[in-house]
Amino acid sequence: MSEEQKAAVYKPVTRAVVDELKRIIDGQYVLVDDEEKLKEYSHDEVAEEMYHGLPEVVVKPNSTEEIAAIMKLANRENIPVTPQGAKSGLSGGGVPVMGGILLSMERMNRILEIDRTNMMAIAEPGIITNDFSAAVEKEGLFFAGYPMSLLTCYLGGNVAENAGGGKAIKYGVTSRYILGLEVVLPSGEVAFYGGKRVKDVTGYNMVQLMVGSEGTLGIFTKIIVKLIPLPKAKTDMMVLFEDLETAIDVVPRIMTEVGITPTGIEFMDRLTLETSCKHLGESLEQYKNAGAFLIIEVDGNDEERVLNECLDIGEFCTENGAIDAFVAHTPSDQEKIWKLRRNAAEAFKAISPRQTLEDIVVPMSEIPKVLPVLEDLSNKYDVFIPCYGHAGDGNLHATVVKNPDHSEDQWLEILPKVLADLYSEIHRLGGTISGEHGIGNKRKQFLPLVLGETEIESMKSIKRALDPNNVLNPGKIFDL
Numbered sequence: 001m002s003e004e005q006k007a008a009v010y011k012p013v014t015r016a017v018v019d020e021l022k023r024i025i026d027g028q029y030v031l032v033d034d035e036e037k038l039k040e041y042s043h044d045e046v047a048e049e050m051y052h053g054l055p056e057v058v059v060k061p062n063s064t065e066e067i068a069a070i071m072k073l074a075n076r077e078n079i080p081v082t083p084q085g086a087k088s089g090l091s092g093g094g095v096p097v098m099g100g101i102l103l104s105m106e107r108m109n110r111i112l113e114i115d116r117t118n119m120m121a122i123a124e125p126g127i128i129t130n131d132f133s134a135a136v137e138k139e140g141l142f143f144a145g146y147p148m149s150l151l152t153c154y155l156g157g158n159v160a161e162n163a164g165g166g167k168a169i170k171y172g173v174t175s176r177y178i179l180g181l182e183v184v185l186p187s188g189e190v191a192f193y194g195g196k197r198v199k200d201v202t203g204y205n206m207v208q209l210m211v212g213s214e215g216t217l218g219i220f221t222k223i224i225v226k227l228i229p230l231p232k233a234k235t236d237m238m239v240l241f242e243d244l245e246t247a248i249d250v251v252p253r254i255m256t257e258v259g260i261t262p263t264g265i266e267f268m269d270r271l272t273l274e275t276s277c278k279h280l281g282e283s284l285e286q287y288k289n290a291g292a293f294l295i296i297e298v299d300g301n302d303e304e305r306v307l308n309e310c311l312d313i314g315e316f317c318t319e320n321g322a323i324d325a326f327v328a329h330t331p332s333d334q335e336k337i338w339k340l341r342r343n344a345a346e347a348f349k350a351i352s353p354r355q356t357l358e359d360i361v362v363p364m365s366e367i368p369k370v371l372p373v374l375e376d377l378s379n380k381y382d383v384f385i386p387c388y389g390h391a392g393d394g395n396l397h398a399t400v401v402k403n404p405d406h407s408e409d410q411w412l413e414i415l416p417k418v419l420a421d422l423y424s425e426i427h428r429l430g431g432t433i434s435g436e437h438g439i440g441n442k443r444k445q446f447l448p449l450v451l452g453e454t455e456i457e458s459m460k461s462i463k464r465a466l467d468p469n470n471v472l473n474p475g476k477i478f479d480l
């Protein structure tokens with residue numbers, strides 16, 4: 001949307017509005033005029049500048065009441081408000097594309113309660129996911145959400161994106177663990193949906209409507225998280241394969257034929273491993289000439305049983321084409337393996353900023369069919385498409401990387417075509433365009449490729465009902 005179009009829809013943040021914001025929250029937490037500071041809030045981890053947007057003012061509230069007052073002001077003045085977490089998003093969801101007020105959740109980072117009897121915790125949205133996990137682990141409890149960005153992302157961002165990650169295959173995604181939410185609605189009213197209840201069918205399931213709503217339906221201010229007992233044992237394994245096809249082929253069979261559901265099965269091709277090793281200064285020697293790698297984690301309560309399950313999986317893999325399988329016995333070996341995987345996205349970004357990290361997801365049975373699709377597209381458009389991801393749940397991070405021989409104009413012309421072809425093929429396999437990173441502003445143009453008019457219209461009706469003035473995070477998921 002051009003600046004003129006924005007101005008036709010929304011009002012600017014005037015001095016009077018800034019003064020009012022400074023009356024709502026402590027003035028030192030209202031950033032305005034300093035373009036360098038505002039720029040820090042103008043993007044998430046999507047590198048392309050076309051998906052960035054400068055806020056007119058950044059506010060850092062510290063309470064539900066402050067956020068409610070800000071939303072009331074925004075409605076009255078017709079100013080867009082964008083909630084933002086740790087900016088680790090990969091779809092532009094927390095980017096203020098319409099300008100206006102950027103609502104950073106960074107100060108709302110407290111754990112309010114860890115309730116061991118009910119195995120639940122209540123936390124604010126700005127807590128770093130890893131800090132939350134570490135705090136509940138001290139109490140012998142476990143938060144099974146495990147996005148690879150856990151060292152930086154916030155719990156609120158995880159809820160808004162319904163984050164998945166490395167443990168989804170066994171434990172599911174974030175939504176499974178969210179039982180209650182305090183939400184500031186776009187109108188500025190405060191609602192509390194759900195509670196510390198494992199069962200609740202009292203009216204619509206508003207908690208699950210809010211989860212994954214990408215900051216477009218309400219701003220979470222308190223989150224009730226269901227916890228489970230902390231597994232006492234875990235083992236990780238790195239399995240080496242000659243080629244991608246053989247590695248991917250064994251993934252669903254580990255569950256259907258060996259009969260074990262690992263905690264996670266992550267997949268990397270050779271290029272990804274090499275890039276990650278280089279980025280971290282690690283040697284490649286031990287990985288031989290393998291072309292593809294599976295990182296497999298098994299957890300449980302009995303150390304011996306966990307190890308035996310790992311060995312069974314290793315044996316099955318070697319009987320079915322694996323070159324080698326290494327079990328990581330010590331926590332430092334385990335961390336070494338996971339570090340390679342966690343740093344894959346960062347490593348690619350460092351060597352080639354002109355790339356797009358995709359988040360396609362297909363039913364497990366279709367995983368082997370994705371690789372030929374990527375190969376065909378790579379040949380058709382003469383681009384590189386390395387691939388890694390959460391193979392165990394069908395969520396693959398194919399990364400379309402600009403060919404250095406292509407000009408910038410060529411890249412910009414080719415990219416939407418590659419993505420449209422990729423998404424259409426994935427849809428044909430029963431898959432969709434995002435398994436965990438969301439639509440945001442990056443993928444909204446492609447939504448009609450995978451959702452029909454009826455589906456999109458029903459989503460728009462919900463948005464209109466809760467946010468009639470379209471002030472909360474406009475320009476995300478779809479345009480109204």
Ligand SMILES: Cc1cc2nc3c(=O)[nH]c(=O)nc-3n(C[C@H](O)[C@H](O)[C@H](O)COP(=O)(O)OP(=O)(O)OC[C@H]3O[C@@H](n4cnc5c(N)ncnc54)[C@H](O)[C@@H]3O)c2cc1C
Nearest residue numbers: 085086087088089093094148154157160163164215220436
């Ligand atoms: C290296 C790397 C690895 C990653 N690995 C994974 C992975 O394994 N799995 C996965 O799912 N994702 C992954 N991601 C993506 C990203 O980390 C997740 O989407 C994460 O949940 C975003 O959290 P955030 O706090 O950074 O939110 P942001 O990026 O700041 O915002 C994300 C969305 O949340 C909304 N939001 C934030 N706070 C609130 C709130 N309090 N109320 C309402 N809406 C809110 C924003 O408006 C926006 O729409 C990865 C990203 C990187 C860079």
